[in-house]
Amino acid sequence: MPVGTQATVKALSPEEVKATGAQIILGNTYHLYLRPGCDIIGKFDGLHRFMNWDRPILTDSGGFQVFSLAKLRKLTEEGYAFQSHLDGSKHLFTPEKSIEVQIGLDSDIHMCLDQCLEYPTTHDQAIEALELTTRWAQRCKTHWQEKTNCRNNLFGIVQGGMYPDLRKRSAEEIIAIEFPGYAIGGLSVGEPKERMMEMASVTLPLLPEDRPRYVMGVGTPEDLVELVKMGADMFDCVMPTRNARNGQLFTEQGTINICNARFRGDENPVDLSCDCYTCRNYSLAYLRHLYTAREILAYRLNTIHNVHYYVNLVSCMREAILDGTFDSFRKAFYAKRKPSVT
Amino acid sequence: MPVGTQATVKALSPEEVKATGAQIILGNTYHLYLRPGCDIIGKFDGLHRFMNWDRPILTDSGGFQVFSLAKLRKLTEEGYAFQSHLDGSKHLFTPEKSIEVQIGLDSDIHMCLDQCLEYPTTHDQAIEALELTTRWAQRCKTHWQEKTNCRNNLFGIVQGGMYPDLRKRSAEEIIAIEFPGYAIGGLSVGEPKERMMEMASVTLPLLPEDRPRYVMGVGTPEDLVELVKMGADMFDCVMPTRNARNGQLFTEQGTINICNARFRGDENPVDLSCDCYTCRNYSLAYLRHLYTAREILAYRLNTIHNVHYYVNLVSCMREAILDGTFDSFRKAFYAKRKPSVT
Numbered sequence: 001m002p003v004g005t006q007a008t009v010k011a012l013s014p015e016e017v018k019a020t021g022a023q024i025i026l027g028n029t030y031h032l033y034l035r036p037g038c039d040i041i042g043k044f045d046g047l048h049r050f051m052n053w054d055r056p057i058l059t060d061s062g063g064f065q066v067f068s069l070a071k072l073r074k075l076t077e078e079g080y081a082f083q084s085h086l087d088g089s090k091h092l093f094t095p096e097k098s099i100e101v102q103i104g105l106d107s108d109i110h111m112c113l114d115q116c117l118e119y120p121t122t123h124d125q126a127i128e129a130l131e132l133t134t135r136w137a138q139r140c141k142t143h144w145q146e147k148t149n150c151r152n153n154l155f156g157i158v159q160g161g162m163y164p165d166l167r168k169r170s171a172e173e174i175i176a177i178e179f180p181g182y183a184i185g186g187l188s189v190g191e192p193k194e195r196m197m198e199m200a201s202v203t204l205p206l207l208p209e210d211r212p213r214y215v216m217g218v219g220t221p222e223d224l225v226e227l228v229k230m231g232a233d234m235f236d237c238v239m240p241t242r243n244a245r246n247g248q249l250f251t252e253q254g255t256i257n258i259c260n261a262r263f264r265g266d267e268n269p270v271d272l273s274c275d276c277y278t279c280r281n282y283s284l285a286y287l288r289h290l291y292t293a294r295e296i297l298a299y300r301l302n303t304i305h306n307v308h309y310y311v312n313l314v315s316c317m318r319e320a321i322l323d324g325t326f327d328s329f330r331k332a333f334y335a336k337r338k339p340s341v342t
Numbered sequence: 343m344p345v346g347t348q349a350t351v352k353a354l355s356p357e358e359v360k361a362t363g364a365q366i367i368l369g370n371t372y373h374l375y376l377r378p379g380c381d382i383i384g385k386f387d388g389l390h391r392f393m394n395w396d397r398p399i400l401t402d403s404g405g406f407q408v409f410s411l412a413k414l415r416k417l418t419e420e421g422y423a424f425q426s427h428l429d430g431s432k433h434l435f436t437p438e439k440s441i442e443v444q445i446g447l448d449s450d451i452h453m454c455l456d457q458c459l460e461y462p463t464t465h466d467q468a469i470e471a472l473e474l475t476t477r478w479a480q481r482c483k484t485h486w487q488e489k490t491n492c493r494n495n496l497f498g499i500v501q502g503g504m505y506p507d508l509r510k511r512s513a514e515e516i517i518a519i520e521f522p523g524y525a526i527g528g529l530s531v532g533e534p535k536e537r538m539m540e541m542a543s544v545t546l547p548l549l550p551e552d553r554p555r556y557v558m559g560v561g562t563p564e565d566l567v568e569l570v571k572m573g574a575d576m577f578d579c580v581m582p583t584r585n586a587r588n589g590q591l592f593t594e595q596g597t598i599n600i601c602n603a604r605f606r607g608d609e610n611p612v613d614l615s616c617d618c619y620t621c622r623n624y625s626l627a628y629l630r631h632l633y634t635a636r637e638i639l640a641y642r643l644n645t646i647h648n649v650h651y652y653v654n655l656v657s658c659m660r661e662a663i664l665d666g667t668f669d670s671f672r673k674a675f676y677a678k679r680k681p682s683v684t
Contacts, residue, residue: 006632006635007628008632010638010639043609052623052624052628265381267385286349289382293377296641297354
């Protein structure tokens with residue numbers, strides 16, 4: 001899922017997002033709640049018409065942004081009290097409030113409010129967060145049932161820090177509440193890569209095979225290949241869009257930095273095997289020029305390519321799974337890709 | 343002509359520029375010469391393929407940017423010596439050099455190097471600049487004939503400061519050299535609007551009717567209507583693109599600022615009578631949100647609308663002229679448009 005934090009996938013039009021093959025995008029509840037605000041999006045009956053996007057939208061709960069962006073946040077059993085990072089205004093995000101806002105956004109998939117954790121944490125802190133996350137998940141589900149009669153979808157989120165026993169316990173408790181889909185939260189928060197992979201490999205097999213399994217906030221192309229191997233179905237990450245704006249482009253051969261002087265006069269596209277709009281129409285030399293000159297079109301063309309790369313990667317993995325050729329796909333992927341940025 | 347200073351019309355793709363109806367764009371020789379440089383654009387046989395634009399391009403001579411941007415510039419009979427505003431490197435722009443660079447860019451219309459003037463200047467200063475401009479125009483023409491056998495087009499530029507007698511003299515001298523088209527330079531450099539209109543009204547009738555008459559660096563929608571009335575055929579101006587990036591949008595009713603709080607929940611498009619991509623798909627409320635949130639898409643959607651507005655205005659004037667209804671078109675234009683920004 002390309003990330004469309006503020007009701008736009010940064011630098012792209014909805015048509016361009018569609019052309020990458022993306023079937024669903026993510027919106028950030030915290031941002032949209034603060035700006036433009038629920039009253040405005042409500043006038044448009046939700047996010048779809050407001051932003052001119054007619055495919056599915058998943059919204060997060062807002063919890064992670066409160067945790068990472070808001071000022072003076074205070075966590076209680078009731079919810080998160082916080083001050084807006086934009087204007088300092090005071091707000092309270094309870095599980096019920098988060099669901100209300102997501103219903104107002106009319107996202108196709110809502111997420112439960114959970115307690116996010118810094119890395120590292122003690123086992124005791126992780127237990128506390130896990131237990132609160134379970135109680136909040138129940139409150140989210142109850143509110144969703146009461147307010148919408150289970151319209152659209154609500155996903156539960158497994159927490160448990162970096163402790164396999166707690167991941168297992170959280171998964172059991174969240175699954176017991178029963179959701180249309182399940183997510184793994186609290187990964188990619190600063191832990192070593194092996195830790196993240198260990199937690200995913202402990203948790204993913206516990207989640208019901210007949211429901212979407214969503215790993216939140218991850219990751220590199222290599223991460224996606226490994227997590228799909230473990231059974232993950234969905235991802236969101238700012239990496240394709242943010243890195244594009246920083247001049248990093250993903251290719252089958254590896255990741256390149258468009259500022260590199262060796263591209264100065266290069267008439268080739270970013271990736272000869274890519275059929276995105278950028279690669280079909282523009283040279284490395286032109287992209288480097290636009291980026292060096294800080295032209296707005298640079299961010300767009302880079303983003304089109306990166307999102308296309310990610311969506312295409314996941315789409316190829318899906319095909320390989322259906323064909324029963326995932327292992328050879330994975331081998332070929334690593335054989336081609338050099339890990340470092342050049 | 344939308345302005346594409348650095349081999350891109352800021353915030354737009356070539357397809358979007360075409361969709362506004364624009365038939366020709368302007369490239370800035372000074373900028374392109376410094377970055378990416380003639381060697382790079384030469385590898386692509388010119389600007390068209392480099393930037394993926396297959397319609398005509400006009401390039402300016404570089405003189406105006408040397409005059410307004412470069413450091414430590416020094417004017418002699420030979421040309422402009424200057425240091426790059428990007429890296430301080432030293433360069434010499436002679437009339438021959440300017441033509442060489444424009445030939446390398448393979449623009450469809452080249453412009454003669456002229457001497458630009460500050461406002462105000464004395465009559466004597468204006469005479470000196472006029473005389474140098476005439477000598478340089480002859481050098482440009484000679485070089486263009488020798489190097490290309492008059493391939494593509496070269497336009498002469500009339501100078502003369504804010505002095506009607508000198509405008510007349512400059513027009514006579516430049517016309518005597520004979521060019522495929524003629525431009526009026528040195529307007530919109532800080533003089534009062536009435537002064538600019540006076541100079542245009544003195545100069546335009548002197549230019550041959552069977553050649554394009556191009557007023558450089560102008561102007562507001564009202565300016566264009568008045569100048570077309572006087573016989574002008576072509577314009578370039580950063581106003582539609584730059585103002586779009588500053589949140590100013592042109593409409594039939596007047597110019598609006600998208601930040602205005604009254605648009606916060608406005609479900610209407612910018613202009614109900616406009617059929618550009620922005621107006622067909624997005625509300626004022628969404629555009630205000632994007633702009634307030636500093637989203638890259640804001641600059642694009644605003645620019646699409648403004649360039650469409652300008653191109654449509656000129657296209658309607660052309661139709662009205664062909665229909666013999668220009669005067670009533672002009673009256674209707676003013677009856678609808680309020681002058682101030684709201």
